[in-house]
Amino acid sequence: MSPTSETAQGGRRLVIVESPAKAKTIKGYLGPGYVVEASVGHIRDLPNGAAEVPAKYKGEPWARLGVNVDADFQPIYVVNHDKKDQVKKLKELLAESDELFLATDEDREGEAIAWHLQEVLKPKVPVRRMVFHEITKDAIREAVANPRELNKKLVDAQETRRILDRLYGYEVSPVLWKKVMPRLSAGRVQSVATRLVVERERERIAFRSAEYWDLTGTFATGRGGDASDPGTLAARLTAVDGRRVAQGRDFGSTGVLKDGSAVLHLDEANARALAAALADSAFAVRSVESKPYRRSPYAPFRTTTLQQEASRKLGFGAKATMQVAQKLYENGFITYMRTDSTTLSETAVQAARAQVTQLYGADYLPEKPRTYAGKVKNAQEAHEAIRPSGDRFRTPAETGLTGDQFRLYELIWKRTVASQMKDATGNSVTVKIAGRASDGRDAEFSASGKTITFHGFMKAYVEGADDPNAELDDRERRLPQVTEGDPLTAEEITADGHATKPPARYTEASLVKELEEREIGRPSTYASIIGTILDRGYVFKKGTALVPSFLSFAVVNLLEKHFGRLVDYDFTASMEEDLDRIARGEAQAVPWLRRFYFGSADGPEGSAADAGNGDGDHLGGLKELVTDLGAIDAREVSSFPVGDGIVLRVGRYGPYVERGEKDAEGHQRADVPEDLAPDELTVAYAEELLAKPSGDFELGTDPVSGNPVIARDGRYGPYVTEVLPEGTPKTGKNAVKPRTASLFKTMSLDTVTLDDALKLMSLPRVVGADAEGVEITAQNGRYGPYLKKGTDSRSLETEDQLFTITLDEALAIYAQPKQRGRAAAKPPLKELGTDPVSERPVVVKDGRFGPYVTDGETNATLRRDDDVETITPERGYELLAEKRAKGPAKKTAKKAPAKKATAKKATAKKTATKTAAKKTAAKKTTTAKKTTTAKKTTAKKTAAKKTATASAAAAPAE
């Protein structure tokens, strides 16, 4: 009975899949009576931030997490903003349907999407879960005919994974904001990825190169060379008097031989002496060893292997590869590109085999189809391998594709066809050559060759290599035909020096490969993981290499020391095991999460639920780790000794080197370029940096004083200053302070001129005196340009006025009553009527932190979604009500960690007592200051920092 005939009697059925492209294909297989639509991925998720949290949960202590950690980790789900329209559409379609088929992918995430669909759509018609692993007419029809029930346990496993990731990310990231730098992030995947890159760099830093020498001999057989017999062979010295000559692999990372007694380490002098002693020696073939060579084709592509090969052969980054593949998928050229499976469907195998016969002949076709066992440990196998679509593969020429799409399709096509071809076979030969040196020593040389007698799959496809010096699989090396005892003459014997090399840095492709091997991340996220660690400034690219920043050293250092378990390389693998147990019903989600978050007094280790470091019996939960931060010494975590008393520190404004204590005699400090690779920071380089503080823009010499004038970026933004001659007293009663002045907002460090600087430094300008003879000056300050008369100061409107304002104008300003601050001087942006609670007029004002509503008593900043133009009075009252509700709750909730004395002096008495002197008090003042000066638009900073703020982004274009 075909589905079509069923529907003739039934009614309309709605089938929901994940991808629109898939929906289109399936529609054709199911025919009329079936409506196929896509969910377009997940439709619901935990709220992203405060703005997305539903009103009724706002104010709850756990609202920022989106998970009620106090009530069995109950998650709050909201429909994703960009999925609202799609959900509406699905609801409408469901209203006209008699049956619902949830046909999302058959893996953990797919099952969860199906469940969320059911929760959101609330179907009143029968619901079926249907699954299929290949998109063919038969497979789809069979899936429709054999639906199953939703697997709630699998959904539980997904939800647990989601909650763990949220708790990890949203609890640990703020630790980094406090201890290292704002806006940083930590997460189960990105932090381990970053750690891998950092560890590799540490190995490179610790690496000590070893020098070793050997000999290369060119030996002639005496026969003439031709294509099949080269006549000469190049062989390397492998042993002297039976003792093997040391090669690179014999040395450890410290430059010392791993086993000094077993091998002979030749230095230059030894090697040259031996070469000389062999100059007139007679040589003969000592042995010839021939072994059959066999190589099997590579498995069809999955996401990671496609990314690796596209990188090696086409030079694509992971992201570019996925974008091109997406296009190919959408246009029906290839199967789904986010997969961890190397399995080909039966039709695909047949298509590949047909093409092998057609293009290469039956000789190249193995008797039986090849199958590839899943090499990926945690593969969910919801999809096929990546291959050309259809039951007959189009050759690249037939596709009509061009450019990158053509090249990627060709790669996929070749790999798929090759995967169904015969092994390549041939011979590998090792020839050993011996000679006696004039000093009596026996020298043995060795050469190896490879001949391929049957190319098999190599006709179609050979994999690339990461190392440009590595030989490709199909590379042949022919040796002359020799047999044991054949005499040879040495045409040339040269001594060659070599040095061992540090381990190579990761590339995008090799990092992704490493992550996959460690079961970290998923096919849909590999490319974006790289994007995340690049965006955060944890790594940067140097060519194709991923170089960790000093920032990432600080972050990884902190995580390793205080959250060791969370950045353990086995954490995810362990989590996956636990999740599998939950999916099988052998474990429960809530106790597992409880152990992860709240910890447990004892219990077996090894579960990902153990967030603590696992030292001793006590396993602290994540909450405990992020609550008491007193043990985390921010300074220590971001300090790295360079040597010679120099320390590298990662500060809020980037890395710098420092020698000595601040304010002490001989203290030195200098910025480190943001793109300096950590393994290039030597003591000598640090000295160089300290000798000449970087970041200075030399503008010229003040013609009056003769002092050099420089521009630099300071704590409060860009400024100009003069360099006083050596020996000028800086302290004491004869101290001379250099003239300094902040740049105007319209200026920037890379464009400011000497004239600008001199003009700026001429401030304050005496405008004149008032009737009583009190002097009025014009100057630039923290809050912008202003006039000063004794202790009475008035703001000016423009910076230009500093130079242009006349005495009369100044007196006119002073004639007016003093404004109570800038904010009060400004009229409200909007009036919103009377607040129903306080019964006071509500207005919108513009403040230091942007627009806010106030009733004169309570103030509330407008949220991201609010707009001054469109805000309604009701919204204004709501914001105020929220603020009132929230205010007191915060004041009593937390205990006072009493971090530093600065917390007291920095804030007004009112806040100091009322907000319980939170540890953020000290920080708050610095961030506030930073905000006012965040408008710095130096070329250096804007170029280096990816996280450009709105104000930084407003830098004048060049």
Added chain:
DNA sequence: CAGTGAGCGAGCTTCCGCTTGACTT
């Protein structure tokens, strides 16, 4: 990381996975 002057409101950052357009350059 310079060192000037007043008055005064914080809120947000962040995770991993599943999917595409909708945006601008």
